[in-house]
Amino acid sequence: MSWHRKRRHKADAGTDTRTDTRSGGQQRGQERSGQHAGQRTGQRARRNEKNAVIPYAVFIGMPGSGKTRIGREVANLLGIRFYDSDEEIERIEDMRIAEIFETRGEAEFRAVECDVIAGFVRADRAYRSRSQSSDTSSRTRHSQRPPRIPRSHIHFEGILSLGGGAPMNAQTQENLRHYARMGGQVIYLNAEPEEAIEHATRSGTRPLLKHNPHKVWMDLYDQRHETYAQLATFTLPTHGKTPRQAANTVIDVLDESIIHVSGASPEYDVHIGINTMQHLPDLLGDPSSKDGAVRVALIHTESVQRHSDKARAILRRTGYEVTEIVIPDAEEGKTLRVVSDVWDQLGELGFTRSDAIVGLGGGAATDVAGFIAATWLRGIRYVNCPTSLLAMVDASTGGKTGINTEAGKNLVGSFYTPVGVLADVDTLRTLSPRIFTEGLGEVVKAGFISDQSILRIIEKHADMLRTLDPAHITDEQMNIIIELISRSVRVKERHVSTDLKEKGLREFLNYGHTLGHAIEKMEHFTWRHGEAVAVGMIYAAELAEIHGIVDRDFVDYTRDILESVGLPTTWSTLSEALGPDATDAQMEDFEDRVLEIMHRDKKARGRMLRFVVVDEIGHARRLEDPSEDSVIEALHRLAS
Numbered sequence: 306m307s308w309h310r311k312r313r314h315k316a317d318a319g320t321d322t323r324t325d326t327r328s329g330g331q332q333r334g335q336e337r338s339g340q341h342a343g344q345r346t347g348q349r350a351r352r353n354e355k356n357a358v359i360p361y362a363v364f365i366g367m368p369g370s371g372k373t374r375i376g377r378e379v380a381n382l383l384g385i386r387f388y389d390s391d392e393e394i395e396r397i398e399d400m401r402i403a404e405i406f407e408t409r410g411e412a413e414f415r416a417v418e419c420d421v422i423a424g425f426v427r428a429d430r431a432y433r434s435r436s437q438s439s440d441t442s443s444r445t446r447h448s449q450r451p452p453r454i455p456r457s458h459i460h461f462e463g464i465l466s467l468g469g470g471a472p473m474n475a476q477t478q479e480n481l482r483h484y485a486r487m488g489g490q491v492i493y494l495n496a497e498p499e500e501a502i503e504h505a506t507r508s509g510t511r512p513l514l515k516h517n518p519h520k521v522w523m524d525l526y527d528q529r530h531e532t533y534a535q536l537a538t539f540t541l542p543t544h545g546k547t548p549r550q551a552a553n554t555v556i557d558v559l560d561e562s563i564i565h566v567s568g569a570s571p572e573y574d575v576h577i578g579i580n581t582m583q584h585l586p587d588l589l590g591d592p593s594s595k596d597g598a599v600r601v602a603l604i605h606t607e608s609v610q611r612h613s614d615k616a617r618a619i620l621r622r623t624g625y626e627v628t629e630i631v632i633p634d635a636e637e638g639k640t641l642r643v644v645s646d647v648w649d650q651l652g653e654l655g656f657t658r659s660d661a662i663v664g665l666g667g668g669a670a671t672d673v674a675g676f677i678a679a680t681w682l683r684g685i686r687y688v689n690c691p692t693s694l695l696a697m698v699d700a701s702t703g704g705k706t707g708i709n710t711e712a713g714k715n716l717v718g719s720f721y722t723p724v725g726v727l728a729d730v731d732t733l734r735t736l737s738p739r740i741f742t743e744g745l746g747e748v749v750k751a752g753f754i755s756d757q758s759i760l761r762i763i764e765k766h767a768d769m770l771r772t773l774d775p776a777h778i779t780d781e782q783m784n785i786i787i788e789l790i791s792r793s794v795r796v797k798e799r800h801v802s803t804d805l806k807e808k809g810l811r812e813f814l815n816y817g818h819t820l821g822h823a824i825e826k827m828e829h830f831t832w833r834h835g836e837a838v839a840v841g842m843i844y845a846a847e848l849a850e851i852h853g854i855v856d857r858d859f860v861d862y863t864r865d866i867l868e869s870v871g872l873p874t875t876w877s878t879l880s881e882a883l884g885p886d887a888t889d890a891q892m893e894d895f896e897d898r899v900l901e902i903m904h905r906d907k908k909a910r911g912r913m914l915r916f917v918v919v920d921e922i923g924h925a926r927r928l929e930d931p932s933e934d935s936v937i938e939a940l941h942r943l944a945s
């Protein structure tokens with residue numbers, strides 16, 4: 306269960322670029338395989354009468370909060386239609402809203418309103434109204450059992466703004482939840498009261514605000530705020546923002562790629578895009594409500610201080626008490642001592658189950674922060690904010706948390722599900738080129754085991770990826786990077802969701818890792834993980850070729866694609882130990898050490914070695930108990 310949405314091309318804003326949709330993850334994902342993000346611009350969604358059309362976003366909020374102004378601005382910028390539920394009602398009933406209130410009463414108005422909104426947001430109704438256009442008995446339809454609409458049959462079109470009171474209707478609430486489950490965005494514009502009251506009373510057409518508008522508005526706000534916040538997939542505080550600024554923030558949200566991780570309990574979303582950190586309050590809950598987090602421990606390394614400042618500002622603005630906890634960098638932070646220090650700090654702060662932890666940084670920081678969240682009071686709310694490419698494509702999804710011990714890496718840990726993962730791609734801009742490139746190792750791996758279009762995208766953009774300066778990523782480059790991250794996360798999600806624990810499909814994620822781990826160990830972790838996995842994939846390909854599973858072209862292709870993005874394809878220590886100048890004793894000693902480590906790797910069972918191999922691009926399988934001769938022969942083939 307996963308889907309994603311096309312990114313906006315900022316340069317194209319104002320033209321009709323939003324006809325492709327996130328729901329195309331499966332169906333149109335196949336149609337456009339072989340294309341890169343940029344080529345999808347302007348492509349029209351294929352329509353047929355089986356498709357359900359629902360809005361990209363539904364705006365909710367108090368009267369005067371800017372639903373119409375900002376909604377229209379978003380629609381204009383994207384070149385799509387804007388609908389207002391009040392206007393639709395007036396059009397259908399051929400009567401002003403105030404008149405409907407006066408002549409037919411509020412209850413009747415709410416019934417009509419509910420029905421009109423359902424026509425927009427219920428995928429099953431939109432589906433029917435297109436497939437059975439003669440059926441006009443819409444008012445009773447939502448009480449019938451809805452047909453199941455495959456996500457791939459849902460298309461997004463237009464923006465809808467709702468009247469302020471609409472979300473208070475129980476049926477509309479149910480419809481909006483259904484809409485959000487289908488991938489729709491419910492955007493709550495949370496305005497500053499004075500501003501909103503000023504706006505709301507200006508036109509003089511709102512029947513509820515005729516008398517004593519200030520008090521009425523505040524009373525309504527008290528009644529509605531919590532419901533709005535609960536229904537929202539994104540809450541936007543509009544204070545201090547021009548409509549254009551607010552619209553751009555909303556567009557960033559609409560442009561996000563969202564991967565739903567369904568095998569976890571509870572299920573959660575991975576948000577990938579510009580500024581996704583702004584979802585922190587949505588994930589943590591309203592601090593003023595009984596379910597919301599109150600205090601947040603923001604655990605991060607110094608290397609991402611700038612991004613942590615951004616997270617802290619977002620959290621403070623929403624009213625959380627934020628404590629920053631800076632941990633040592635990289636593997637230095639993944640120790641029991643660090644965990645114990647943080648436990649002490651949480652104890653001093655009196656952290657309770659209603660508080661939360663946000664882990665921000667590379668995979669090491671998020672592994673340890675997740676482990677702390679898993680263990681404090683047997684588990685408190687946790688949000689994972691990965692900031693390295695590797696952490697985004699790999700470490701953030703799958704629920705593994707953990708620390709290292711004297712005996713080895715990642716030996717102590719726990720499966721723990723975050724309430725969400727926010728991969729804010731802006732954070733990539735401070736990465737060093739080497740750490741960025743290493744992350745591509747896992748991206749290529751995801752391509753080989755499950756998604757060949759990842760490899761197509763890489764082939765096409767190899768030069769750009771190899772020479773990329775993270776500090777100067779252009780919009781177009783970012784679109785491609787987001788596409789690669791989204792596809793890789795989707796691969797990971799598919800492999801962990803069917804099987805959350807270490808068996809079955811999950812094992813395929815270890816493609817290239819058996820030798821990769823041995824390289825890391827023998828090089829005393831001076832190699833980056835993604836670099837070691839790159840050479841490990843060449844090894845797995847050579848082994849597969851020896852066993853007749855793939856041909857030489859496959860091995861050459863593996864080497865070429867890794868080299869094309871600047872990943873290593875040779876292992877100099879091995880080349881020396883097994884090269885022409887090496888003695889037999891040196892060779893044997895080296896072979897023994899590599900084999901010994903591979904045997905000890907947790908993926909080996911008993912004395913039997915097992916490897917993950919790829920038999921064709923996009924498809925992995927196991928290779929169990931290959932002969933020792935073949936394992937050694939494959940090693941020799943790595944010597945340059």
Ligand SMILES: NC(=O)c1ccc[n+]([C@@H]2O[C@H](COP(=O)([O-])OP(=O)(O)OC[C@H]3O[C@@H](n4cnc5c(N)ncnc54)[C@H](O)[C@@H]3O)[C@@H](O)[C@H]2O)c1
Binds near residue numbers: 636692
């Ligand atoms: N939980 C899982 O499923 C899983 C999966 C894969 C890897 N991991 C773990 O992840 C770790 C590797 O992740 P990694 O490659 O991100 O390593 P890392 O966390 O050590 O980060 C690499 C370096 O980049 C820095 N960095 C990270 N983001 C930055 C940014 N935006 N700007 C500037 N510097 C930044 C870090 O401070 C660090 O120095 C390992 O500990 C590994 O065990 C976990």
Ligand SMILES: [Zn+2]
Binds near residue numbers: 699747818834838
């Ligand atoms: Zn890995």
